[in-house]
Amino acid sequence: AELIQSFFMHLIGEFSVELLLALIEFKQFHDLMTGDEKFMAGIQEMISINGGDTRISVNVLSRICLAQKLPKSDIVYKNHGKYTVNSNHIVLYLGIAHDLFN
Numbered sequence: 001a002e003l004i005q006s007f008f009m010h011l012i013g014e015f016s017v018e019l020l021l022a023l024i025e026f027k028q029f030h031d032l033m034t035g036d037e038k039f040m041a042g043i044q045e046m047i048s049i050n051g052g053d054t055r056i057s058v059n060v061l062s063r064i065c066l067a068q069k070l071p072k073s074d075i076v077y078k079n080h081g082k083y084t085v086n087s088n089h090i091v092l093y094l095g096i097a098h099d100l101f102n
Contacts, residue, residue, distance in 0.1 A: 024070065
């Protein structure tokens with residue numbers, strides 16, 4: 001019983017680390033997209049064309065501040081070359097989102 005409890009505690013710890021790493025990568029991805037003025041203008045245009053509200057709401061990720069010295073995610077920052085960048089970078093961000101999902 002003690003061995004299985006130790007194993008469960010190990011799994012709980014590992015799961016928490018995975019969640020933390022995922023949050024960091026999602027935040028870095030969010031910052032990359034929202035910092036791209038051309039992309040954000042394209043999103044605003046697409047929303048407007050489709051009759052939606054063009055005000056982009058502030059979400060939870062906007063309120064999180066990561067340490068500046070935190071290593072950058074390879075998925076978010078290092079794999080840009082494998083995606084074709086179209087005029088408003090949508091293909092690039094869809095590719096990065098796909099990699100984050102996998």
